[in-house]
Amino acid sequence: MIPFRFLHAADLHLDSRFAGLAHLPAAVRSYLRESTFAALGRLICLAIKENVDFVVISGDIYDVSDASLQGQLRFQEALKELGEQGIPVFLIHGNHDPLDGPRLVAEMPEHVTVFGGDAPGYATAHRRRDGQEVAIVSGISYPTAKVTANTAVTFSRKPGSELFHIALLHGNVDGDLQHETYSPCSRKDLIGQGFDYWALGHIHKRSILYEKPYIVYPGNIQGRSVKETGPKGCYVVDVRENGEAALQFHELDIVRWQVTELSIDGMEHEAQWVEAVERRIEDIREADPHLMTVVRFRLTGRGNVHRLLAEKGAAADLLSELQRREALRAERKEYPGLVWTEGFAVESGLAVDRSRLLQEDSFLGEMLRLAEKGEGEGSREELEDIISSAIAPLMENRELRRLLSQVSEEEKLDWLRGAAELGITLLSGLEGAGEAEGGFRDKPDGGRYDED
Template structure:
């Protein structure tokens, strides 16, 4: 089999509105809105500079089914550039941009193949240098926004072809939490299919679920919230003559979202706390100056600053001051594209009162029993769910709150349990001597 190279990307979410972001300077908001398009431009430039034989995109190219004309024009501009360089593009649509979308239909250049939604379709991909066939690329798009059947079972490898087989699928493998169970399938389903490479989309976290065969989520090109932290981009996939592919991740994001944990145990004063936050913010700046940062600080641990942080006033004041400084940084150099700017979007407080928990959990007291129950609930999801459901039962009468309760995932339930534990511990330890029985 001839050696070849392709690029695997997914979840471009072009023209994401970032509507949940409030309080941003206009220039930063505009930069954020442009970031998905900038990442697309870098994806195209990467395909050209790395001499990729073709590009596969595994769904959710647009952020919404009624995607803007601007998004469609920018996408067509990107595909046109790849056409000029002779690079084919193979595409499926996902739950955000199904084939049934009401968007205006712009014609695609001849190098773009969009797979249909009734069954998996296949095409032969060729090496650009000499036109030799190198791979069978198969894919299936979402005909509508909700696909609940296991479409992976519809894929069939051509038994008469010795070419490398690539499958494009927008799916939730093994029910990954926090994501809709669209096109649900198991890793076993994919491994048993006979395909060499499953080019997945839908989950925005970069993951390699299997190496034999390759089952890969590249994540999205550009993070869109604090739920999508860390580097974002695509995979360059080199397939040598023996068919044993090698993957290389390439960063393409222009705005980097970051959650920074700040333990307070060794911070004795407010001044030390302020200096630690400022130091971490400076350390978060892209040393190459190429990315804009959006950061949230989460304060954790136990220490003398717990009550100060719980009040929220000092946090709010410091946040406003840090944002004022970043605004001035942008104003001082309006010619830059906001490289090196780090915008602090908020503070999250998950601290606890300063006491010896290991001692209290051993005590024959109400607080000791509470802490032991909390520890057990953290290890046993069924107990945790029972405690949370029982505590939230009075809210069932409110329709809106009832809907929120149904959407709680295991991490959110664990967070509620931990916050309740800390609040109870704080109240009970303040009633008597520190570390004593309540």
């Protein structure tokens, strides 16, 4: 087999509208709106720098079916730049940018292959430096926004070809609950189709589901909310003479989202908490000085400072001040190193003597002992018994039963911990308990930044 290199990207979501940004300062909002285009620019530079033979894009190039004119023109400009470097592009459309969406009527350049929506098509990829055939690329686009059939089983290798086979699919493998179940399929479906590499799109979390053959989600190229944390980018794939593939992830994002936990354990005064928050922000700034970071704080633990957070509005006051400081940086165009605090999720409580409560002959004491039993070493069976008993009424509903069957052990532990903490708050008789903000908020005014 002739060795070659290609770039696999997906979910560009160009010109993402970042719904709910109206409250942000104009300079911050503008930088966020530009971030998907900046990530695309970095993708093009990477393809050229890495001297790839071709690029594959597995759907959701645009954020909405009626893609903005700016988004379309910027993408055409990117394709032109790749064409000038002799780099072909193979792409499909997904649920956000289906084929029937209104767009500019313009023919794609010769170096760009767009697969149709009727059945998986075939195209031959060549090595740039000598024009030798190196791979068969197959793909299918979404004709409309909602494709609920298992399109993976319609793929097949090109008859008679021994070349490396790459399949482009925009779909939900093994029922990821965080995304719509469009083009649903299983790993077993993909493994059985005879392809060497499944270039997937739709799930925004980077993951390699399988290695022989490779089944790969590169994730999106730019995070767009606190639901999309961590580095975002694409894979550069080297296919060797023996047909084995080696993957290298490359970061493309210029704005990174994160959720960070800050415990108030032992904090007695507001100044201690403010200092801890400010120190954490500077740590984030120092860790990623080349990025703008958007951070949400999860305030956990127990301490007397909780009363200020829950009753006195200290969290809201500090949030306003932190955002004011970073807005000044944005006005000076100091985006690299800017740390925008998106909000505080107050999940903390007042200080209690947990060891004393564990010894109490009371409902609360019994509940805490039960929770500790579920968290102890070798307690998998106890955890299952506790959770199964608690959710038994829900299991009577078929859809809920399907969803609950996919909950991980760690998530179940989180439920147990949360129930124990809520029990302490509600049953311990602490004055003011339960008045703190609970759970995550997508932004301070209660709206959402974005949806997939």
